[in-house]
Amino acid sequence: MESALEIKDLTVSFSSEGRKVEVVSGLSLSVPRGKIVGVVGESGCGKTVTALSVMRLIPEPPGRIEGGEIIFDGADILRSSDRDMRALRGNRISMIFQEPISSLNPVFTVGDQVGESLRTHLNITKKEEKERVIALLKLVGIPAPESRMKNYPHELSGGMSQRVMIAMALACSPEVLIADEPTTALDVTIQAGILELIDDLRVRLGMSVLLITHDLGIIAEVADAVYVMYAGKVVEHAVTRDLFKNPKHPYTVGLLNSIPDLRGLKEKLDAIPGVVPSPGSFPPGCRFQDRCPLAIDKCRNEEPPFSEHAAGHYSACWRADEVTLQV
Amino acid sequence: MTLKELVKIERLKKYFPVQSGVLSRVTNHVKAVDGVDMTISEGETVGLVGESGCGKTTLGKTIIKLLEPTEGSIYFRSDDITGLSPSRMRPYREKMQIVFQDPYGSLNPRMKVESIVSEGLAIHNISTPGERKGIVRELLRTVGLREDALPRYPHEFSGGQRQRIAIARALALNPEFIVCDEPISALDVSVQAQIINLFMELQEKFRLTYLFISHDLRVVRHISDRVAVMYLGKVVELAPSGELYKNPLHPYTRVLISSVPVADPDRQKKMTVLKGDVPSPIDPPAGCSFHPRCPIAVEKCSSVEPELRDAGGGHLVSCHLA
Amino acid sequence: MTETKSAGYWGSVWRKFKRDRLALSALIVILLLLFIAVFESFLAGNKPIVLKYEGHYYFPVVFRYSEFFGTNFKELDKKLGPGDFAIFPPVRYSPTENDLNSILNAPSGEHPFGTDDRGRDVLARMIYGARISLSIGFIAVGISAAIGIILGGMAGYYGGTTDFIVSRLFEVMMTFPVFFLILTILAFRDPSIYNIMIVIGATSWTGVARLIRGEFLKLRKFEYVEAAVALGGNDFRVMMKHMLPNALAPVLVDSTFGIAGAILVESGLSFLGFGVPPPDPSWGDVLSQSQRYVDFAWWLVLFPGAAIFLTVTAFNLLGEGFRNSIDPKFTGNE
Numbered sequence: 001m002e003s004a005l006e007i008k009d010l011t012v013s014f015s016s017e018g019r020k021v022e023v024v025s026g027l028s029l030s031v032p033r034g035k036i037v038g039v040v041g042e043s044g045c046g047k048t049v050t051a052l053s054v055m056r057l058i059p060e061p062p063g064r065i066e067g068g069e070i071i072f073d074g075a076d077i078l079r080s081s082d083r084d085m086r087a088l089r090g091n092r093i094s095m096i097f098q099e100p101i102s103s104l105n106p107v108f109t110v111g112d113q114v115g116e117s118l119r120t121h122l123n124i125t126k127k128e129e130k131e132r133v134i135a136l137l138k139l140v141g142i143p144a145p146e147s148r149m150k151n152y153p154h155e156l157s158g159g160m161s162q163r164v165m166i167a168m169a170l171a172c173s174p175e176v177l178i179a180d181e182p183t184t185a186l187d188v189t190i191q192a193g194i195l196e197l198i199d200d201l202r203v204r205l206g207m208s209v210l211l212i213t214h215d216l217g218i219i220a221e222v223a224d225a226v227y228v229m230y231a232g233k234v235v236e237h238a239v240t241r242d243l244f245k246n247p248k249h250p251y252t253v254g255l256l257n258s259i260p261d262l263r264g265l266k267e268k269l270d271a272i273p274g275v276v277p278s279p280g281s282f283p284p285g286c287r288f289q290d291r292c293p294l295a296i297d298k299c300r301n302e303e304p305p306f307s308e309h310a311a312g313h314y315s316a317c318w319r320a321d322e323v324t325l326q327v
Numbered sequence: 328m329t330l331k332e333l334v335k336i337e338r339l340k341k342y343f344p345v346q347s348g349v350l351s352r353v354t355n356h357v358k359a360v361d362g363v364d365m366t367i368s369e370g371e372t373v374g375l376v377g378e379s380g381c382g383k384t385t386l387g388k389t390i391i392k393l394l395e396p397t398e399g400s401i402y403f404r405s406d407d408i409t410g411l412s413p414s415r416m417r418p419y420r421e422k423m424q425i426v427f428q429d430p431y432g433s434l435n436p437r438m439k440v441e442s443i444v445s446e447g448l449a450i451h452n453i454s455t456p457g458e459r460k461g462i463v464r465e466l467l468r469t470v471g472l473r474e475d476a477l478p479r480y481p482h483e484f485s486g487g488q489r490q491r492i493a494i495a496r497a498l499a500l501n502p503e504f505i506v507c508d509e510p511i512s513a514l515d516v517s518v519q520a521q522i523i524n525l526f527m528e529l530q531e532k533f534r535l536t537y538l539f540i541s542h543d544l545r546v547v548r549h550i551s552d553r554v555a556v557m558y559l560g561k562v563v564e565l566a567p568s569g570e571l572y573k574n575p576l577h578p579y580t581r582v583l584i585s586s587v588p589v590a591d592p593d594r595q596k597k598m599t600v601l602k603g604d605v606p607s608p609i610d611p612p613a614g615c616s617f618h619p620r621c622p623i624a625v626e627k628c629s630s631v632e633p634e635l636r637d638a639g640g641g642h643l644v645s646c647h648l649a
Numbered sequence: 650m651t652e653t654k655s656a657g658y659w660g661s662v663w664r665k666f667k668r669d670r671l672a673l674s675a676l677i678v679i680l681l682l683l684f685i686a687v688f689e690s691f692l693a694g695n696k697p698i699v700l701k702y703e704g705h706y707y708f709p710v711v712f713r714y715s716e717f718f719g720t721n722f723k724e725l726d727k728k729l730g731p732g733d734f735a736i737f738p739p740v741r742y743s744p745t746e747n748d749l750n751s752i753l754n755a756p757s758g759e760h761p762f763g764t765d766d767r768g769r770d771v772l773a774r775m776i777y778g779a780r781i782s783l784s785i786g787f788i789a790v791g792i793s794a795a796i797g798i799i800l801g802g803m804a805g806y807y808g809g810t811t812d813f814i815v816s817r818l819f820e821v822m823m824t825f826p827v828f829f830l831i832l833t834i835l836a837f838r839d840p841s842i843y844n845i846m847i848v849i850g851a852t853s854w855t856g857v858a859r860l861i862r863g864e865f866l867k868l869r870k871f872e873y874v875e876a877a878v879a880l881g882g883n884d885f886r887v888m889m890k891h892m893l894p895n896a897l898a899p900v901l902v903d904s905t906f907g908i909a910g911a912i913l914v915e916s917g918l919s920f921l922g923f924g925v926p927p928p929d930p931s932w933g934d935v936l937s938q939s940q941r942y943v944d945f946a947w948w949l950v951l952f953p954g955a956a957i958f959l960t961v962t963a964f965n966l967l968g969e970g971f972r973n974s975i976d977p978k979f980t981g982n983e
Contacts, residue, residue, distance in 0.1 A: 042515035043486075143603075157604045158379070187378035187542065192586040193600040214516055217545075217588030241592045258520035259590050260549030268527065269549070271520035275485045291517075393875055413883065420881030433872035437658050437894045447880040480658075496876065 003071070004208035005054065005093075005176045006030040010068035012049050012058060014279070020064075021280035023049050025232045027068070031176065036202060036209040038223030038240070040216055040255070042276045046232040047212045051180045053078075054210070055095050056085050072176065091121040094169035096162075098181040103165055104153040110137075110164050111149030117171045136167040140197060159190035166197065173205055180212045195222050216255055220244055228252050231277050231287035234306065238313040248315035248323050250292045256325065286318070294319050332405070333536050334367040334390065334423075334504055339399035341382075341389045345609060357608050359385040361560035362399070364635065367504070372530065372537040374551030374568065376544055376583065380605060382560040383540045387506040390538065391423040392416060403504070421451055424497035428509035430489035434481040440467075440492055441477040447500040466495040469532075470525060487518035494525065498533070507539045511546060523550055544587050548572055553641075556580045559608055559616040562635060566642040576638055576649035579617050615647070623648055662898075665974035672970020675963040682960060686780035693740035693773040696722050700735045710738070742770035744777040744930040756948050763948035765938050771948060774930035775956055781931045782960065785846050785915045786908035792850025794904050797857025798893070804858070805865025806888055815858070822855045828914065835923050842925050845918065849911050856903055864896035871895075898975045905968030909961040916957050932957050 012024040024046040031037045041047045052058050054070055056077060070077040072093065077085065097103045104113060114136055115129045124132070130149075137145035140163040153161060162182065169177060179198065183191035199222050202209055211223055219226050219240060226243045228236040228251065236249040247253050257270035274291040277283070283290045289299040298318050306316040317323065340363075342356035359382040367373050377383045388394045390401060392408065400409045408419050427433040434443055444466055445459045454462060464474050470491040481489055490510060497505055507526065511519040523546060529535060541547050547554055548568055555565040556577065564577040575581045582601050603620050606612055612619050618628040627647055635645040666672060691698055696709040702725070707714055709722065717725075722735070729735060742760075748768035756763045762771035804815035834848050868874055868891070877887045918924035919933025920940075927934065932953040939949035 042517060159604065188544070188586040189378060189582055189601045191588070195588075196600060215588060216516075216590040220590045220592045220594070221588045244590065244592050255516055256590060258516050260520075260523070260545045261589075268524050269520040271524055272517035273521070275487060276515050276518065278485075388875070391879060393879055417881045420879060423879075425876065425879045427872040427876065429872055433876055435873040435877075435891050435895070438890075446877065446882070450881050450886065493876070496880075500880065 002033050003030040004033045005210065006069075006071040007050070007054070008069040008071065010050065010053060010070065011066040012046070012053055013064050013066050014062050015064070016062060019280065022066075023063075023232055023279045024053070027229075027232075027234055029227050029234065029237070031208045031210050032225075033208050034202065034206050035224040036199065036211055036222050038219040038226045039210065039212045039229060040214065040219055040226060041229035042214055044231075044276060044278050045229040046279075047229050048180055050229075051095065051178045051210065051212055054176075054178055055089055055093065057095075087121070090117040090169075090174075091172040092174055093176045093178065094172070094174040095178040095180065096165050096169050096182045098184055104161055106153050108152075109149065110151050110153065110156070113153075114149070114164065114167050114171055117168060121172050132171070133167075136171055137164070139170070139201070140164075140167045141193065142167070158186055159193065162186060162190070162194055163197070166194070170201065170205075174207065176208050176210065177202075178210045178212070181214070182211070183218070184214070191218075198222065216244075216259060228255070231282045232279060233287060233316065234314075235288065235317070236315045238310075242310070242313050246310070246313070247325060248309050248313055248320045249288075249317050250294050250319075250323055251288050253323060253325060254291075286316070294322065331369045332366055333369045333403070334365075334538075335402040335405075336363060336365050336390060337400045337402075339363045339365075339386070339389060339401065340397045341385050341394055342397045355609050358382075358560050358611060359608060360389060360396075361608075361611070363557075363560075363562050365555065365562065365565070367536060367538060369503075369536055370530075370534050371552045372539050372550055374547035374554040375538060375540045375557060376542065376547050376554060377557035378542060378583075378605060380608065381557045382608070383557050384508055386557070387425070387508050387538055387540050391425055391504075391506055392419075393425070417451070421447075421500040422502050423504045423506070424500065424502040425506040425508060426490070426493050426497050426510045429513055430486045430493060431481075431513075433493050434489055436481055438480075439477070440479050440481070443481070443492060444495045444499055447496065451500065453500070462499070463495075466498055467492075469498065469529070470495045471521075485518075486514050487521060490514065490522055491525070494522075494529070498529065501533070502535070504536045504538070507537055507541075509541055510539075512541065512543065519546070526550060544572075544583060556583065559606065559611050561616065561645070562643075563617065563646070564642075564644045565635070566644075567640075570640065570642055574642075576642065576644040577617075577646045578621050578623055578648075582622075615645075662971075662974045666970055669970040669973060672966055672973075675966035675970065678959060678963040679967060682779055682783060682963075685776055686783045689776050689780050690738070692738050693742065693744065693770070693776040694738050695741060695743045695746055697735035697737045700725075701733045702729065702735075703733065740770065740773050740776065742773040744769060744774040745928045746770070746773075753942060753946055755946075762952045763946070765935065765949060766942065771935060771952055774935050775932065775952060777930045778932040778935065778953070779956070781842060781925055781929065782912050782915060782933075782957075785842065785849065786911045786964075788846045789849035789853070789911040790904045790907040792847060793852075793854040793907060794857050794900060796851065797854035797859075798861050798900065800854070801858035801861030802865055802888060802893070805862040806869065806884065806892070808866075808869075812862070815862070819855045819858055822852070825852070827852045828917065831914065831918065832921075832923060835918070840918070840923050840926055842929065845915060845924065849914055853907065853910065856907070857900055860899050860903055861896055864899065865892055868892045868895055899972075902968050902972040902975070905964050905971060909964035909968070912957065912964070913961055916953075 007027060007029050010024055010027045011022065013020050013022045027050060039047050049058065053065060058065060065078060111133050114133045118124060118129050118132055133149055134145045137148060142148050142160060142163050156164065183194050186194065195218065198209060201207060213219060223240050225239045226237065227234050228249065230251050236243065236252050243252065247256065254272035258272060260269060272291050285301050286299045286304050289295040292299065304316045304318045306314055308314050309320045339360055341360040342358055344353040345355040345357060346353055363386060375383045375386065385394065389396050396409060400407055403419055403422065408416065441460065441463055444463045448454060448459050448462065463477065467474060467476055472488060472491050484492065511522050514522060527550060530537065539547060539550055551568045553565065554568045554571045555562045556579065558579050564571065564580045571580065572584060575584055601620050606619065614629045614631055615633050618624040621628065633645040633647050635643050638644050638649055685692060690710050694710060698710050700707040700709055709717060746769060751764050751768045753766055754760055754764040760770050762775060764770055800815050804812040830852050831848050835844065838844050874887060874891050877891050915924055915931065916933030916936065919931050920937045922937060924933050925931040935949060935953040939946060942949060
């Protein structure tokens, strides 16, 4: 299938106090046109850094993109000029951030902020801008957009602010939308609405979405395919149903078993032991080996390759074929 | 049920004044907790769910008197502790503890783990300073931390480990009742499960009673014997957890349950999206406070406030239509 | 956990502070000034530090000896026999020693910083002035910090009526121009060095009080403070153990600036003649003499002016460096 966005072998490092630490190591993923691709992982796994790399928003220094390519529309984003990048950002590729409240500028009205990227990227009149802003706010489900656009961010609830953020991201009908934990700061009832909205817009506008989250439940609800990240690497990739029904990496199994079930009984959860490693303190060999119930000597010494274990189902595990949902 | 009552609250209210104008005159009140009745029995876990701003944290803090209630009564083992002065409250402080949400904000950054965990012992003059070290060591082992944590500062630990330290601090005084205020929401998924397991082990080991506050229905379902659902300062439904999830009676509970994303791609997608926003707790709607957003509201709902009544088998609900 | 040794809060502040060259130099200047202030009588004076006279050892700087009562040691120096010796401080003049033969001498080998209108050695007066200036700075700030912490702490912790009363008190205090308030008070009381310290301290606490009040209001909502209340800790314990240590860093920064301010105020007062009473030396006092001889006695302007400038700048740079090195990681409000 044709890719709207493709990341090849991306490596990003950050340096602090003179020490350079790899945060993302040789990451490859692709977002097919018109699909929602999920990236799951815990804190420090590199998922946000990946998203920021696509937007070329990694602060340099301390950050540095060490290598790799990010292909969008046939060209490598990492090699395009800052000017080209500005033309792309917020126009053809947009991003939604986790914290809606702090991502909005408190001194401008909602209308001003949604209209900003229209003014920057499109050559339109004031009247057209106003019409587009109203249409966008209506699209993301904000009631009474004509009066809402005159509000300041502090007058909006969390759900409303996140909708405004999405309206801003959608202002120029982007081809690719990157959503970094778009609902983590929100309540479940609002989360449901936002997820439904993103899916609805994908269908209507033909957007491709890279959805970054820590919640496998969200992935199961909306994503077509999943990449599971651990310690700066992709450890498993498959279409959503395959990944949930037949996981091929012990970390994925651990994550799935960590989530209490709504139908579940009061019993012990199969927690993954140990702590989430922080960049710079990854163990040798397979980076999951020190927390893995299946780890053998080989895992401690050699890094497993990321290989195909079933059609379209990739995993980086020496014992992938022995992995089952009940470890 | 023949269980003994441990904590009982009656018509509990907590209002926060809203000041405005140059003279800071109190013009209004945020009705964070607006008349809650609840009984928590020895050894059980009562889950408390609701969305942000529904008053669940305020309720938890008011029950253990971190906040002074505006109205109503709190009983601990049938002693009325509502109006007790700080000094007369002290013996009860030993029995009622709290674990907070933010493992970064709940530990004093200038104190070593040893002094953090032993502080309760020092305050209540339990054992000699020399013996305390041994007690703290034992506590750390109980919560799954190594002894070498003793001389360290909180910033040297990960979120999950910090939460274990906070739990050790709460356990130091041998409490009977612990309010767990979103204790796992700030943690990574794989670590959340460890902490949930720890809470359950500790409950068994020390016969603890929990009020477990969370916005995550999956976690609450997992750990609780009974679950209370809060909306705008009131409990709208309270039932044994299996019953509540199988047979939710309040329309708000139904929406909440259907909104939870489930890690099963084969599940029928049937998320119900609520209309509108949560109304302001300063001026909640008349009648049933959920009626402006309720998909099944009738005329009566906008004028008459429903009472929390037993719909059979200890399943309490406050809805005219249930 | 990769570190093996636990670095406390102040350890990490020091690590960051060390990297700031300017602040580190300021700290060295201040330590040097403190050294001068502490050992002033070993650095300047007309008595020898060690004296061997007629086979006995004497330490006239440290002890008083009845045998030397009324003795001019400079004369004695000439009368020393074989085997006797006298070690004098590097500056061989006392700050209060008049010498009518050398009035208003320009800097020379004998008087490196020159002399004033009574023939007193300016360098000696500057060395003794360091102690007075620094003690006024430190003690005045100590007084203002104590008042500020108590009042601000109560306002922030208890809120309500206490806060209302204390906050109005701040506002009243802040409407007074502090310098003129001090002048007025000193007009009624004798301007001893202690009165100057107390008056400066008692009129400049509003900054600290406001800082502490703000920090306490913020910290009051911190979960570790609530946890201490839940453990049964009383108000005093909660404030002293959990709130004050976490609120202190900005106060220390402010106090550093406050010391600079107090030294300036004292210099200003002395310059106007309301300061440390004569014959006690202070930098402002030396500077004030220059008023009359400014057309030629440049050394009376340059040296005390430079000393005040250097000290005030050093304290300000120290405060600045200190503010930058207070690591937000530890304050718990990321």
